[in-house]
Amino acid sequence: MRLPESQVAVLNAASATDERTIAQLAEATDQKPETVTGAVFDLRDEGLVSVTETTEESVELTDEGVEYAGEGLPEVRLYRAALDAGDGDAVPMGQVIGASSLGGPQVDIALSNFARKGYGHIDSGELAPDADADPDADEEAAALAALELGESVDGDVLDQLESRNLVVRHERTIRAVTLTDEGVTALMEGVEAAETVDRLTPEMLTSGEWEDVEFTEYNVEADAPEARGGKKHILRQTADRVKDVLTGMGFAEMEGPHADADFWINDCLFMPQDHPARTHWDRFALDVPPMEDIPEDLIDNVRDAHLNGVGEDGDGYHSPWSEDFARAIALRGHTTSLSMRYLSGHEVGELEPPQRYFSVEKVYRNDTLDPTHLLEFYQIEGWVMAEDLSVRDLMGTFEEFYSHFGITDIQFKPHYNPYTEPSFELFGRHPETGELIEIGNSGMFREEVLRPLGVECDVMAWGLALERLLMLMYGFDDIRDVHGTMCDLDLLRETEVLK
Amino acid sequence: MPVVDVQPDELRRLTGHEDKSDEEFKDDLFALGLEFEGVTDDGAFQLEFGPDRLDRLSVEGVARSLRYQYGDARGVSVPNTNDPDWTFVVDDDVPDERPYVTGAVVRGVDLDDAALDSLIQLQEKLHATMGRKRAKGAIGIHDLTMLKGDVLSENASGNSITYTGIEPDGDTFVALDSNDELTPAEVLEQHATGRKYADLVSEYDRYPAIYDEIGLFSFPPVINGRRTEVSTDSRDLLVELTGTDQWTIDRMCNIICYALAARGATIEDVEVQYETGTVTKPDFEVETKHVSHDRIETVLGVELELDEVIDLFERSGLDANAELGEETVYEVSIPPYRVDVLHPLDLVDDVGRAYGFNDLEPRYPDVGTVGQRHERSRLEDAVRTSLVGLGFEDLLNFHMISEGENYERMDVEVGSEYLGGGEPASITEPYSEDYTMLRTWVLPSLTMVLENNTHRAYPQDLAEIGHVAHRDDDENTRVAEARHVAAVLARHDATYEDAKARLAALCRDFDVELETPATDHPSFIDGRTAAVVIDGEEVGVVGELHPKVIVDHDLELPVAAFEFDLSSLA
Incomplete structure (x- = not known):
């Protein structure tokens, strides 16, 4: 019979008549107890040994127990201090506690046990030690001392010490092994150790040696060293998901400059030049010369819309309009600047309806930095161009989009934007919390936006911060942990991937 | 958005609805687009609304809108x-x-x-x-x-x-x-x-x-x-x-x-x-604008009777006369307190609000279009996939940075010929000294991430494909924008070879020819720095970061790095 080396050793060390414990076998075979245990179970499964299990209780002093065994129980120390301080008379508690050098929680422990064990009385803040008490006969102290010497102790006192958290009791299983008849027979017939190997080597495979070896067993449940690969940033994953949904819905992606003229960022959008959002507080103006190349007819159309409105009954804003301001360059506050460039026909040529376009790109706003707001964030922007679009088409499109993120029960709250009419704030039901949450801003572009760009049909549009979607759907609560140089690498490494 | 404080008791008195509860008012106000934000110390509702209906900036104006909503008032009213x-x-x-x-x-x-x-x-x-x-x-x-x-x-x-x-x-x-x-x-x-x-x-x-x-x-x-x-x-x-x-x-x-x-x-x-x-x-002149029945039906996506439309106008505090003809057109009178009606479409919005937008049945627009990613976004995505396959953690950093981080801490001079040395596109009035310009290159951001994560396990192999920009007056926007591919390998045994090996693997993925002639760059160690030349064009730099840059970022191990222009992989 060939068995692994560890099993051969155990078999040789075991006896058919005397029980041997695992510890004894480990010592006899010079192997680790866990190796012996593994070998014993394998031998039992082969029917070569039998195993009996008994439980044994052991008692161990806690840190507190060790301390009291050395320095004495707090109540005893208190009693002795009280005796010393007052010669048997009642003494103010503070004085005794000071003299006893008890501190912190030990004071309370001492006081409660002092009375319980009849070391005296506590009355009106004074300690009256009982001169007849005998601390040397304290059962608990004696038990602690015995336990420290490794002696056993009677059950009641042990319960008492356990309730004071001075000892802990452990139960452990003692396994004892004896050879079965089969084991004896096998030994008599001869048992050889099979050759065991740690690693399968190329040489073993080519020589055929692998056929004669036993592989050492691994502890397959043990932790392996950490392996780490890279992964896409969680916000990129979210953006990819959004892009998948939108391309699936027939939207094509836009691309364009981050730094742009205010003309494209705001004026085309029919944002009045004295609108609060266009003041220097909200805007990241760049220290560069103004943009020269903007089609003149477009400037004229946009200026006219601002000053005089669009159509026979249209009114303009009662605000001045400056071409210099329009040509000034800033970081875009929204990606609607891209929509304006595309709709104007100056980006990819004149567009004929129907069209669907989107972008998931960065915008810059001077917001207060907090867990949910950064100076830079990703805006999801989308629009649909078609003849005779209605509010119902807008609602249907958004219901479809948000359903892919599990957001249902979309509500449309009438809203105001300078560039859309009608306009709606979008609210939806969170898939997990059930809360009604704001999920975007939308509307039909005004004629004052579209006609100057040369668009004669309808365009509906919406926008939403990608970070908001990430936080709503995937439960991040501080966006600064993932976006920007203050990010936490561990968080990024441990973040679950999007499915 | 403007917020107006409104005492509910005043609202009861001015609307004549003495028996309305606070909760009923809140619902009615929400339907008008006035959102309840809380109460003031003396019990007034704080109501937030869009900055179009500025005639609602007082309890009297809010009460007037409610009276129209309740049907207690109809049409245009002008004080004598x-x-x-x-x-x-x-x-x-x-x-x-x-x-x-x-x-x-x-x-x-x-x-x-x-x-x-x-x-x-x-x-x-x-x-x-x-x-x-x-x-x-x-x-x-x-x-x-x-x-x-x-x-x-x-x-x-x-x-x-x-x-x-x-x-x-x-x-x-x-x-x-x-x-x-x-x-x-x-x-x-x-x-x-x-x-x-x-x-x-x-x-x-x-x-x-x-x-x-x-x-x-x-x-x-x-x-x-x-x-x-x-x-x-x-x-x-x-x-x-x-x-x-x-x-x-x-x-x-x-x-x-x-x-x-x-x-x-x-x-x-x-x-x-x-x-x-x-x-x-005061100028109490009532203005008129014209809107066609057709336009109203198209925008709302429902069919409406003429009387119904007139009723909806009147419930919005407007008056409408239908002018029948080939196309039915309403002449709509607008009271002189309205400041938000610039175009007839604004009147359609009023009709929609009176009708109840949420009563409309959504429908998916029946128009066919072809969806697709932009070429640049596809390329970026493909490169990101390769980098992640090479074991890099994909990062996302701000495009705004300070001059100190972008140039000084990398030991690069403003306006120098080196990668990252371009003139800054600066923010005119920066609000924070941490964000004064657009970054000209990506490595400063990655080095800052290393600096902020020295308590995290190494190796730290980080990559970012990100937006960079520098001032260039020849551009129409005066700013030259690009995307760079950048990576750092921070590990106790990081060498030039580690960076180059990964750069070469990336170039193989995109079937471009990589050459690395020796060069110098102030952020890197002389003699261990090469230009990244892809298909014959110099597009970036690869090497071992200079110890003074490493030490300045409080790092205690070598860093190998590369950065180059994404478009070279197209």
């Missing part, structure tokens, strides 16, 4: 006005920058504390919104009995006040919340309100001033005089507004007159005597 007794004379000396004035006389007001609070709130909110913080329009409200009108001429019976301009030290008066006789210039220096609004007039040669026979009583747009201060005892008021645009101040005036008329006051016209002629104010 009495004939003018007072004239505003506009003097030649009025500052050119602020030439316009308007106003009204309001008689028989009954101002209890709540009404006075509401009037003051309305004035402040109009200043903040339409008035563009008083720059475009400023309101002064005075106790009429404290004014003594100049006699206009021997033949005329009426009273007059004069809007003029004076030298900054040309006269004195006692301003509100003050006991001192001060000149306008002194008000700007010494009075709290004066200091707050000093910027509005400090560049003017002459300061705006309004006089009656007794003397200077208002210094618009800064502060009124104490003499004419309005209190709960005031019965007759004089309202004056000055500004840079006649239409704007006329509409602000209308909103105030409508609010006071809602409390039973009588509006009396005033005459404004400009050099070019005399006009009567």
